[in-house]
Each structure stands twice: as structure tokens, then as C-alpha cells.
Amino acid sequence: MILYTINGSGSDSVLALAKYLNIELEVRPRSEFRPALEAVNPRATVPTLVESQDIAITETATILRLLARRHGPELLGESEYIQTKVDELVGFMSTVVYQGYLLKFRPEFYTSVEAHYPAVGEKALQVLKSNLQSWEFFLTGSQYLVGDKLTIADFYAYVLLKWQSNIAPLNETDTPKLFHYWNTLKELEYFKK
Numbered sequence: 001m002i003l004y005t006i007n008g009s010g011s012d013s014v015l016a017l018a019k020y021l022n023i024e025l026e027v028r029p030r031s032e033f034r035p036a037l038e039a040v041n042p043r044a045t046v047p048t049l050v051e052s053q054d055i056a057i058t059e060t061a062t063i064l065r066l067l068a069r070r071h072g073p074e075l076l077g078e079s080e081y082i083q084t085k086v087d088e089l090v091g092f093m094s095t096v097v098y099q100g101y102l103l104k105f106r107p108e109f110y111t112s113v114e115a116h117y118p119a120v121g122e123k124a125l126q127v128l129k130s131n132l133q134s135w136e137f138f139l140t141g142s143q144y145l146v147g148d149k150l151t152i153a154d155f156y157a158y159v160l161l162k163w164q165s166n167i168a169p170l171n172e173t174d175t176p177k178l179f180h181y182w183n184t185l186k187e188l189e190y191f192k193k
Helices: 011-021 030-040 060-071 080-105 114-138 152-167 176-185
Strands: 002-005 026-029 048-052 055-057
Touching: 002 011, 002 030, 011 060, 011 152, 026 030, 030 048, 055 060, 060 080, 060 152, 080 114, 080 152, 114 152, 114 176, 152 176
Parallel strands: 002 026
Antiparallel strands: 002 048, 048 055
């Protein structure tokens, strides 16, 4: 399988999961393989996982689910309840939380006036603060996001919290459970490069 990537994108979550599951991927940076990527994904979004010339999967959460179904179904959750909670949290992260980062990193999606970018960036910081506080509500104090075992939710969370560290690092005062969770997560061997 081929994985088109950009360092620091959702690709990092997929690469960490592949490392955890010992899946070999042919990694192709988008900057070096853009024409080939556009041939299978005209939007050239990353990550893009290519299984064959006709099959390309383009969303981080979908790629994580696919790889887990095939190579580590326990990462989807070991009971129906845990599976449902994993889906809920991945859905929350990929819509509500991700939206704040999109606002921060891609202001051109929200305004065509470059002079408004700083205001969009300020709004993004407010949105992210609120989203992180909402995310805090989901955490139980476990080492992992859902239950007492690693799931795809943890792999998805990894890249979001990495982005957060580059914007405004988490702190123990505003989001204590998320702060402790992130400090544990980033030390796991498959998240280290």
C-alpha cells in the first residue's frame, strides 16, 4: 500500500498506527509525488492511502478504521459499548476539534481577504480553547481516551494534540486530564519518530 503524506498532518496518525501494527507502507511525500497523488485523488489531500489504481482512501479516521479492521480489530474497541464510544470520540475529534485547527491553519477557507487572516487566527484560538474544554469532558482519567486499552481514537488524538502543542501547549490548569493524557501519549514508542 502507498501512503501519501505531509509531515505534521493526519498522516502522522496513520504512520503511528502502521508502526504499531507492523504494517509496511510505501510512504510518498506529497511534495515529491503530487502528480501521482492527483491521479488517484484530484484534491491531493493527505493522508491518502492507495491500495490499487482504483482504490484510494482519503480521510484520516477512515484510514485508521480500515487498517484496524484488517490488522488489529481490538483497536476499534473490544465491546459494542467501547466501539460506540470510540466512534463517538473520533467523530467529535474529526468534526468539532478539527474545525478549530482548520480555522487556525487554513484561514483562506473562511475568508478571501488576507487582511482578515489575523482575526480568523484569533477566533481560532477562542474556538480551540472551547473545544479543548469540551474534549476534557470526555476523559475519564484513564491512560487512554476510551476504556483501558489503546484504540484508534488515541491515534487520531495524537496528531491533534501535536498541533495544539505547536499553537498553545496544554496546561494543567485549563485542561488537566487532557494535559496528563497528552504527556502519556506522546511517550509511547509508536508515536516517537
